[in-house]
Amino acid sequence: MSETMTPAPPLTADPALDRRRPSASLFDAPRPGRKGVLLPPLDVPAADPAALFGAAHRPEVSGEVEASEVDVVRHFTRISQLNFAIDTALYSLGSCTMKHNPRLNEETARLAGFLDAHPYAPEHLSQGSLELMWRLEEALKVLTGFARVTLQPSAGANGELTSALMIRAAHAARGNPRRHVLVPDSAHGTNPASAHFAGYEVVEIHSSPRGTVDLQELSAKLDDDVAALMITVPNTLGVFEEEILEIARRVHAKGAFLYLDGANFNAFVGKVKPADMGVDVMHMNLHKTFSTPHGGGGPGAGPVGVGKDLVPFLPVPTVERRGDAFVLDHERPQSIGKMRTFYGNFGVLVRALTYILSYGRSIPEVAENAVLNANYLRKRLEPFYHLKYDAPSYHEVVFDDKRQAALGIHNIDIAKRLMDYGFHPPTMSFPLIVPGALMIEPTETESKEELDAFAEAMIAIAAECETRPELVKTAPHTTPVTRLDEAALAREASKAGSFAPVLRAKPR
Amino acid sequence: MRYIPHSPEEQAVLLSAVGVRSVDELFATVPKEVLRHEPPALPPPASEIEVRRAMAAMAARNANLSEWTSLLGAGLYAHHTPAFVPQLLTRGEFLTAYTPYQPEVSQGTLTAIWEFQSHVALLTELDVANASMYEGASAFVEAVLMAERLTKKRTKVVVSKGVHPEYRRCLKTYLANFPFTIVEVPVGEGGATDRAALEKAVDETTIAVAVQSPNVLGVVESWAAAADAAHGRGALAIGVVNEMFSLAVLKGPGALGIDIAAGEAASFGVPPSFGGPLVGFLACRDAMKRQIPGRLVGRTTDANGKTAFCLTLSTREQHIRREKATSNICTNQGLFALAATMTLSVLGRQGLRETALQCLSKAEYLKAGVRAIPGPFSVAFSGRTFNEFAIHCGPPVGDVLARCEEKKILGGVPLARIAPEEEGWRDLLLVAVTERTPREGLDAFLDVLRSFPS
Numbered sequence: 037m038s039e040t041m042t043p044a045p046p047l048t049a050d051p052a053l054d055r056r057r058p059s060a061s062l063f064d065a066p067r068p069g070r071k072g073v074l075l076p077p078l079d080v081p082a083a084d085p086a087a088l089f090g091a092a093h094r095p096e097v098s099g100e101v102e103a104s105e106v107d108v109v110r111h112f113t114r115i116s117q118l119n120f121a122i123d124t125a126l127y128s129l130g131s132c133t134m135k136h137n138p139r140l141n142e143e144t145a146r147l148a149g150f151l152d153a154h155p156y157a158p159e160h161l162s163q164g165s166l167e168l169m170w171r172l173e174e175a176l177k178v179l180t181g182f183a184r185v186t187l188q189p190s191a192g193a194n195g196e197l198t199s200a201l202m203i204r205a206a207h208a209a210r211g212n213p214r215r216h217v218l219v220p221d222s223a224h225g226t227n228p229a230s231a232h233f234a235g236y237e238v239v240e241i242h243s244s245p246r247g248t249v250d251l252q253e254l255s256a257k258l259d260d261d262v263a264a265l266m267i268t269v270p271n272t273l274g275v276f277e278e279e280i281l282e283i284a285r286r287v288h289a290k291g292a293f294l295y296l297d298g299a300n301f302n303a304f305v306g307k308v309k310p311a312d313m314g315v316d317v318m319h320m321n322l323h324k325t326f327s328t329p330h331g332g333g334g335p336g337a338g339p340v341g342v343g344k345d346l347v348p349f350l351p352v353p354t355v356e357r358r359g360d361a362f363v364l365d366h367e368r369p370q371s372i373g374k375m376r377t378f379y380g381n382f383g384v385l386v387r388a389l390t391y392i393l394s395y396g397r398s399i400p401e402v403a404e405n406a407v408l409n410a411n412y413l414r415k416r417l418e419p420f421y422h423l424k425y426d427a428p429s430y431h432e433v434v435f436d437d438k439r440q441a442a443l444g445i446h447n448i449d450i451a452k453r454l455m456d457y458g459f460h461p462p463t464m465s466f467p468l469i470v471p472g473a474l475m476i477e478p479t480e481t482e483s484k485e486e487l488d489a490f491a492e493a494m495i496a497i498a499a500e501c502e503t504r505p506e507l508v509k510t511a512p513h514t515t516p517v518t519r520l521d522e523a524a525l526a527r528e529a530s531k532a533g534s535f536a537p538v539l540r541a542k543p544r
Numbered sequence: 545m546r547y548i549p550h551s552p553e554e555q556a557v558l559l560s561a562v563g564v565r566s567v568d569e570l571f572a573t574v575p576k577e578v579l580r581h582e583p584p585a586l587p588p589p590a591s592e593i594e595v596r597r598a599m600a601a602m603a604a605r606n607a608n609l610s611e612w613t614s615l616l617g618a619g620l621y622a623h624h625t626p627a628f629v630p631q632l633l634t635r636g637e638f639l640t641a642y643t644p645y646q647p648e649v650s651q652g653t654l655t656a657i658w659e660f661q662s663h664v665a666l667l668t669e670l671d672v673a674n675a676s677m678y679e680g681a682s683a684f685v686e687a688v689l690m691a692e693r694l695t696k697k698r699t700k701v702v703v704s705k706g707v708h709p710e711y712r713r714c715l716k717t718y719l720a721n722f723p724f725t726i727v728e729v730p731v732g733e734g735g736a737t738d739r740a741a742l743e744k745a746v747d748e749t750t751i752a753v754a755v756q757s758p759n760v761l762g763v764v765e766s767w768a769a770a771a772d773a774a775h776g777r778g779a780l781a782i783g784v785v786n787e788m789f790s791l792a793v794l795k796g797p798g799a800l801g802i803d804i805a806a807g808e809a810a811s812f813g814v815p816p817s818f819g820g821p822l823v824g825f826l827a828c829r830d831a832m833k834r835q836i837p838g839r840l841v842g843r844t845t846d847a848n849g850k851t852a853f854c855l856t857l858s859t860r861e862q863h864i865r866r867e868k869a870t871s872n873i874c875t876n877q878g879l880f881a882l883a884a885t886m887t888l889s890v891l892g893r894q895g896l897r898e899t900a901l902q903c904l905s906k907a908e909y910l911k912a913g914v915r916a917i918p919g920p921f922s923v924a925f926s927g928r929t930f931n932e933f934a935i936h937c938g939p940p941v942g943d944v945l946a947r948c949e950e951k952k953i954l955g956g957v958p959l960a961r962i963a964p965e966e967e968g969w970r971d972l973l974l975v976a977v978t979e980r981t982p983r984e985g986l987d988a989f990l991d992v993l994r995s996f997p998s
Contacts, residue, residue, distance in 0.1 A: 060851055061659050062889050072890035073626065075898050079983040080909035082901065085793040088908075088928055092764065094795045099666050100893040108890045109628050115656060116637035120649035123636030129645075136547055137640050140592050145817075146630065149603025154616040155819030156957045157607050158945065164605030165818040171602075178585050190678035190820070191875040193862070197718075204721055213721070229862035229872035233689075235721025238867045276573045307571060312578040323875065327547070331879025332653035333643040333675070333839070335821035351717075373717030377619060377681040377710050377808070378819025386599070393595045397583035398545050404567045405548050408555065411562045411570060428573050455649050460642075465863050483549035484558060515648035517852040520844060522647075529842040529856045533830055538842045538856075539672050541662035 062101045062111050063541035072105045099543050118516045119332070120460050126482050126490050128454075130432045130463040130475025131224070131272060133302045133324035135406075138394065141328065141387035150386050155378040159363055165382060166362035169355045172389045173339075179392075179399070180318065181311030182341030187380040188351045192299060193226040194375060195319025195338025196266075200234030201372045202317065202342065202349040203264045203293045209349075209370065214263035214292070220249055222273060222467040227266045227297060236263060243469055247273040247425035249283055258290045268297040269304075269313070272467040272475070273425050274410065274432035276303075284314025293317060293346075301325040302479065303407060303431035306400030316343045325402075326388040337384035351375050405480035406431045409487055413478055416491035420498040424470050431479075435462075437472035440501045445508050447472045450497055452519055453511035457493035545589060607954060609816065613985035617932045617976025618760065618957040619680060619708045619786045620822070623899070624980050625813045629886045638882060643839075643875070647854040653878060654853035658841040660881040663888045667788060668805040669796030670827040675839035676881040677824030677873065680786045680808030681714040684754070686837045686871055687806035687826055688715060691752035691780040692724070693835045693870070698751040698779070701726050704737040704770075706759025707784055709963040724751070735763035735925025735934070742770070746777045756784035756807070757794070760963070762932035762974065763925055764794060771801025780804060787811055790930040792900035804828045813887030814880050823880035834860065837871030902979040903931035906986065910977060913990040919998035924972050932976035934959065934969075939996050941973050947992050955989060 086093045103111075120127070127134035145151070153165050169187055176185045189195035200217065207213045216239045217231040228238040239257055244250040249267065258265075265287050270276045277283060287294045296310050296318035302325045310318050322328050323336035330336075342350065352371045353364035364379075395402065407430050414423075414433040421435035437447040451461030451474070463475040478487060500508050512519065529538045550558065564570060571579055590598075609622050616622070633639065637652055644650030644657075657675045664673035677683035688701055701719070703712055705728050715726060727745045732738040737755055746753055753774035757765035767783055774781040783797030786808035797805045810822040828836060834857065842856035862869040891899060911933055914923055920938020937944050941958040948955030956975035963969055977986065 061655055061662070063659065063662055070892070071894050072892055073895040073898075075895070075902060075979060076982075078902055078905055080905050080986075083905040083908040085901065085904055088904070089764065089794060092766070092795050092800075094791070094793060094799075097666055097792055097893060097896055100663070100896060101889045102892045102894070103889060105626075105628065105890055108886065109632065111889070112632050112656070112886055113635070115652040116632070116635045118649075118651035118655075119637040119641045119644075119653055120646075121637045122640040122642075127642065129642055132642050134640075134642055138547055140595060142634055142639070144596060144599040144603075147600055147603035148608045148610055149600075149606040151815045151817050152608040152610045152622070153606040153818040154609060154614060154622065154816045154954065155620060156616050156618055156961065157954055158949075161607035161949075161954070162818070164602040167605065168599075168602050175586060190682065191873070193872045193874045194678065194682070197872055201717065201720065225861075225863040225866050225869070226872050226874050228867035229865075229869045232867035232869075233718070233872050276571075278573045278575065281575050281577065304571075304574070306584050307580055308574060308578050309580070313575070321875075329639045329879070330642045330875075332638055332641040332650070332882065333657075333878030334875040335678075335877050335880060336875040372720070374681070374710060374713045375717060376714060376820075377679045377708075377822070381820040382818035383821050390595055390599060392586065393590050393598060394547075394592075395545060395586075396589040397586045398589045399586065400580075400583060401545050401548055404570070405550060405555070407570045408558050408562065408567065411564075412558045415562050428570075430570075451646070452648065455646070460649060461646055465645075480548050484554050486549075512648050516651050517648055517846040517850050518848060520647050520846055520852055520854050522854055522856070525842045525844040525854055525856050526859070528844070529840070530834065538844070539661060539833070539840060540658070540665045543666065 061541065062103055067102050070102045070104050072103055072108055125458055126478060126486050127460040128462045128476045128478065128490065129460055130477040131299060133477060133479055135327055135479035136481035137327055137329040138391060140394065141390045144390045145383045145386040163362055166355050168386060168389060170357055170362050172385050173355065175389065175392045176339060176341060179305060180341040181309030183344045184347050184350060185339050185341040186350045187339045187385055188375050189319065189338035189340060190376050190381055191334060191336035192319055192321045192338045193230055195340045196226055196230035197233055198340050198351060198375050199295055199317045199319055200231050200236065202346050204234050205349045205372050206346055207263050215261045217263055218257055218265045220267060222247065222271050222469050223266065223268055224272065224297060224299060225466065231266065246427045247271065247275045248277050251279055251282065254283065255286060258286060260290060262290060262292045264293040264295045266295045266297060268300060270300050270430040273434050274429045275425060275427040276430055280313045288314065299324060300431060303403055305403050307403050311343060317346055322384050322388040327391045328384045328387040335381045335384055337381040402480050409478040409480060409482055412487055413476055413491055417494055420495050421474065432475055432477035434467065434470055435474040436470050437474065441472055443501050443505055445501045445505055447474050449508045449511060450474065453497050453508045454493060455512040456514045459490055459493055612952050612954050613988060614954040615956040615975040615977065615989060616954050618962055618974050619808060620816055620819065621787055621811050621976055621978050622816050622980060623811050623978045625815060626887055626890050629813045629883055632886060633879060633883055638879065644855060647852060651853060654841050656882045656885050658843055658853050660885045661841060663885060664825045664827050667791040667796060668827040669798035670805055671830035672833045672836065673825060673827035674836050675841055676877045677826050677838060678877060679820065679822040679824045681711040683806040683824030683826050684711045684784055685715050685718045687782045687804045688752060690835050690837060691782060691804060694832055695751050695780060698749050699724050700749045701751050702729060702745045702753045704729050704755040706731050706737050706761060706765060707754055707756040708760045708786060711784065731761065735761045735927040736765050739769050743773045746773050746779060748777055750777055750779040752780040752782045754782040754784060758787060758790055758930045758932060761925055761934045762929040763927035764930060767797045767800035767802050782806065787930060789900045789903055792896040793904060809884050812884035814883050821877055821880055823877040823884055835870055838873045838876055899979050903977060906977040906981055907931045907933060910975065910986045913986065917993050919994060919996050921993050931978065932974060934972040934974050937971050937973050941971065944973060947995060948989065951988055951992055953989055953992065
């Protein structure tokens, strides 16, 4: 065990947490008659909704909150303090690329010209927005090597679906949409789900002992009915597909497309252009690689880059430059159509371009330092945690709980105990090929002392697993609420009619 | 770079700890043919001052709604955002948190999402709402896919042409590879869905009947008529709403027989931002909740009896069910569901109603003004409306808008722009108001209409 072990935090709650009064929602304490807003005096004659709508009229939304601005501001400020966030400490959640969110991005996205722009304003009065989209597409083309990039998809999974739909449309245009999409067993859960919603049957391919695509199995399953291989590089183990060029060659030899899940683009942005690897189509998560904030679960944005074969199938509209003007092009007869209302999560696009302009050509430093930091943590933690796949790590490292499980302690216990040390736990729910996974992705924005503090917490927990197992199994001890019985909640939530106390405020 | 903490010396220490001499060694398993050693063809790194200047120059090339009088709507309505909302929204605890997979350290986000679900359920008068969808159109698609799972082995979706054309376009995109047909039902003379055509279109193969209210022409539909048409043949009824303030003066879809409501909740505190990010919603009857797409938050207590919130019923979701999941959605619109929740909380029961009454009154004022003009303009449909209606224009719609622009008015959305395939809508201009639209703006718009010879 390390001699630099951090002392265990006290078992009593931080006094600051007591002050937070984990409350209760605003629905729990109705204050009839309270108001939080004042509208300007009505400057036109008042309409009579009862007369206009007759039986369809609704006199009020009963049960709605009644509160003053002070009540509301306090409520949301207090509950905000119950959240862990990247602003406070390293957020080790692997595959999620929880990097620092620069505040300049927030400021530019809130420029009135962007924030208060309506998507149906005439194009000649929307030149700033269209130019921004055009410039972001150009920058992403530079970084990926693709012919075009659509900015429309709302998030990563939506980008995957967009890609699968384009793949299907392209095959259909050649006369046969094909039936299967190959997905490695290490893939994100969204991959098979997205392929399914594009009408494909998912065929899983097993990983090799190195954690990469098994070329023999790939060839065995690659036939004329395979539309595409969906692959993640580096994969969810943080391992780079060394044979990617051979994989691309074999996929293309069968007339299939190579799709790259760009969730892990942070590992090679600026170092490798995915198009150079033979990738035909790839989605990017702007809320990962390009630092737009996750916001507690979105919004994201999932632009998709495509090689020339898929360009005709891009969603409409595209943004085109005609001389000095930027226009929306809806006249794309082979387009798959539209993936969402309007043009995309524009505010996220503003943040991403701000980030790219800030880094400019120094953006390879992102990948270099992300990989360096992950390898540093790997080096520090390898003596204490089992590593099922020991191929070189890129942006993340996936340990598991094999050693601790022998003591009756599982990844979830280690994760919960980590909260007591002030860190967000690693990802545990996948990759499915690593039971008891602890997937750690520090990102490039962590300093050496933060990495060390995280490593020392993990090392201290490894020791506690041997010396104070109960302490770990009953963790967390210092968070606003203790470990919840999620199975019991799910049972309660699934009961017929149990919605009132469980899934929503009780209607009054 | 300013977002990477390491000094060159610290980087050297880390490299040495890892056991490599250079960063390049870390990329040793990347095929040599593709690893680039020269920097990408981007401009040099830039300071905050430079980047802000470049972005501000672009932003200045847009017409922004705070400087123009705007009658733009058509599915996205520029309501007032309470001042505290953006300020609290940018608290790092909300802004920089991930999806609340770990409830012990995510109670803030989880509480807010549970409140969002509660607000949506109350407004729609349905039992259960999810933790948000991307935006209105994909929420609508998810509602149709959900209805398909609930009805099983049916093949036809009946959709009113009163449903926003972009939503219908998305439905076609998403359903392209499923063996389903989409039958579109026209609107009648009053501007609402043609009831006879609707009933005729529904049969034993129908999955669902979908109508929007107020519809894309601004006209209030009968939820009950859609529900009756659907239920008579064992189909489900889907109600689309993209102006949620209407639900403060109109009965919720759930109260009138609709089974699944879906649409856009951006009217509550989400700025237009050139069309995104917005916040979609989906609500349904209790019996259908196991087929709901996306995330759901439930309320429980921890071991000490403290109230606690947690994601629940997640066995429906992609990270567990993979290709058998109810949806592929993962990241949703958490932060803007929070914005909507904050806005609804401060508006409250009274503010919601007062805002809706202002919208309704201003639209009625504008409508009366159009009717009073002797010239070549008329209110296109007789159906009741909320805050938006269509004007039939004698002169080309483009000429009307050009004259509006001279007065710094964004004079509405030409229906030909969003539904070019509808020949009958070619001369229609869709105008919308909110509580932000002052009477002077409405009068100025009416003056522009009056400037055309009668």
